[in-house]
Amino acid sequence: MAGKSSSNSGDVSGNHGSVDVWVVKVNASGVLQWQNSLGGPGVDSCQEIRTTEDGGYILVGTSNENGGDVTGNHGLQDVWVVKLDAGGNLQWQKSLGGSQDDLGEGIQQTADGGYVLTGSSKSNDGDVSVNQGLTDIWVVKLSNIGNIEWQRTYGGSASDSAESIQQTTDGGYVIAGTTSSVNGQISGQHGGTDYWVFKINTVGSLQWQNALGGTNLDFGNSIEQTNDGGYIVTGSSTSNDGDVTGNNGSHDLWVTKLNPNGSLQWQHALGGSDVDVGYDIHQTNDGGYIVAGQTNSNNGDVSGLHGDEDYWVVRLNTTGDLLWQKTLGGTLRDARSTIETTLDGGYVVFGFSNSTDGDVTGNHGASDFWVVKLGHDPLAISDFNAVKTKLFPNPTAGLLQIKSQEVIAKVLVFNLLGQPLLEQSIDATETTINLEAFTSGTYLVQITTNHKTLTYQINKQ
Numbered sequence: 001m002a003g004k005s006s007s008n009s010g011d012v013s014g015n016h017g018s019v020d021v022w023v024v025k026v027n028a029s030g031v032l033q034w035q036n037s038l039g040g041p042g043v044d045s046c047q048e049i050r051t052t053e054d055g056g057y058i059l060v061g062t063s064n065e066n067g068g069d070v071t072g073n074h075g076l077q078d079v080w081v082v083k084l085d086a087g088g089n090l091q092w093q094k095s096l097g098g099s100q101d102d103l104g105e106g107i108q109q110t111a112d113g114g115y116v117l118t119g120s121s122k123s124n125d126g127d128v129s130v131n132q133g134l135t136d137i138w139v140v141k142l143s144n145i146g147n148i149e150w151q152r153t154y155g156g157s158a159s160d161s162a163e164s165i166q167q168t169t170d171g172g173y174v175i176a177g178t179t180s181s182v183n184g185q186i187s188g189q190h191g192g193t194d195y196w197v198f199k200i201n202t203v204g205s206l207q208w209q210n211a212l213g214g215t216n217l218d219f220g221n222s223i224e225q226t227n228d229g230g231y232i233v234t235g236s237s238t239s240n241d242g243d244v245t246g247n248n249g250s251h252d253l254w255v256t257k258l259n260p261n262g263s264l265q266w267q268h269a270l271g272g273s274d275v276d277v278g279y280d281i282h283q284t285n286d287g288g289y290i291v292a293g294q295t296n297s298n299n300g301d302v303s304g305l306h307g308d309e310d311y312w313v314v315r316l317n318t319t320g321d322l323l324w325q326k327t328l329g330g331t332l333r334d335a336r337s338t339i340e341t342t343l344d345g346g347y348v349v350f351g352f353s354n355s356t357d358g359d360v361t362g363n364h365g366a367s368d369f370w371v372v373k374l375g376h377d378p379l380a381i382s383d384f385n386a387v388k389t390k391l392f393p394n395p396t397a398g399l400l401q402i403k404s405q406e407v408i409a410k411v412l413v414f415n416l417l418g419q420p421l422l423e424q425s426i427d428a429t430e431t432t433i434n435l436e437a438f439t440s441g442t443y444l445v446q447i448t449t450n451h452k453t454l455t456y457q458i459n460k461q
Helices: none
Strands: 002-005 020-026 032-038 044-051 057-063 078-084 090-096 102-109 115-121 136-142 148-154 160-167 173-179 194-200 206-212 218-225 231-237 252-258 264-270 276-283 289-295 310-316 322-328 334-341 347-353 368-374 389-392 399-414 420-434 441-449 453-460
Touching: 002 057, 020 057, 020 078, 020 368, 032 090, 057 115, 078 115, 078 136, 115 173, 136 173, 148 194, 173 231, 194 231, 194 252, 206 264, 231 289, 252 289, 252 310, 264 322, 276 334, 289 347, 310 347, 389 453
Parallel strands: 020 044, 044 102, 078 102, 102 160, 136 160, 160 218, 194 218, 218 276, 252 276, 310 334
Antiparallel strands: 002 020, 002 044, 020 032, 044 057, 057 078, 057 102, 078 090, 102 115, 115 136, 115 160, 136 148, 160 173, 173 194, 173 218, 194 206, 218 231, 231 252, 231 276, 252 264, 276 289, 289 310, 289 334, 310 322, 334 347, 347 368, 389 399, 399 420, 399 441, 441 453
């Protein structure tokens, strides 16, 4: 987990100044294994952290001053990229930007071992080649040691910003954010602010774009490519026209499903009469979706609010219909939650909390990082206990044997970035997968039977 901290006590040590990036590693039971405060004398924050192929971590955020761990600041706020090893130690860092404010929001390791990041920029100098308006979306492709390979700005004459980027199966990239522009590269804007989703190729050339929303305020926060080659997007909407129907009042958590060309297939506005926001969305093994965000509501689609503001976890089926929802928190503010699926079929949820009651225990003062482990999804296909499947030897030098009580239909192998590396169709209860060509490391093996999908972690020697 990564975010920001102004503490230098309790679990936090090594603070460099005002606000630092704070990175925390916990074990499977949530016990702190290590922490690292990263930054300089100014304000430093992290917006996203991802695992890298070497077992380390890449993070992106913002820094506004040289000193400490930070070098190369161009002026005001820069995008700050940090590479850590598996133990959380700093390997390298880069300050990217120009003389104005440049903010880092999303990052991912790419198939070539480098990195791609997105955020926003007001600059027109330094690392930034062109500014198209007030604030542009900025996409930067880095090498594996953080050197810029290419960079581009996208948007119109008003304010445009991006929150999320993902490499697509064709090697290009899809980006989700928010636009208030009605010109430049943006067409079809509905009014106020819209989700802006656009697809670029491997070198950043625009392939398609779509402005999604209504006449009020719509903010895009998270995007993921889906199994059918389309895209799932979440954020928030105050509209009830244009592309948006079913608004429950104020800001709703808004989920949109797009086809591979970016056209809207379906949408759902979820929430109650108060403010509801989606920050993170992922497709689940059964083709449905899990969404994490925050809510102030306690009616409509929302029940169980604990107080001022809660984490809100929403489970959807393949067409976006609500299967279940859960609020998490206490009487004070618990917000900005993100979510990941876990190998046991449950979920881990992360954000911050000011509460000291309800679901929250152990608060150290003011706002704390708050991480919650949820159990097995009662409506998911995956059931890790119902079918006894054996994978051996683990670790393996190359040949991995799989034995199941049910007929195995398909086996997929992924790296820790979720990128598929091998797929085999099977029609037997036993099979052998050859991993000899794989480099040493940790991989995920997903096994699909006629009734269930199971995921296991294996180690290649």
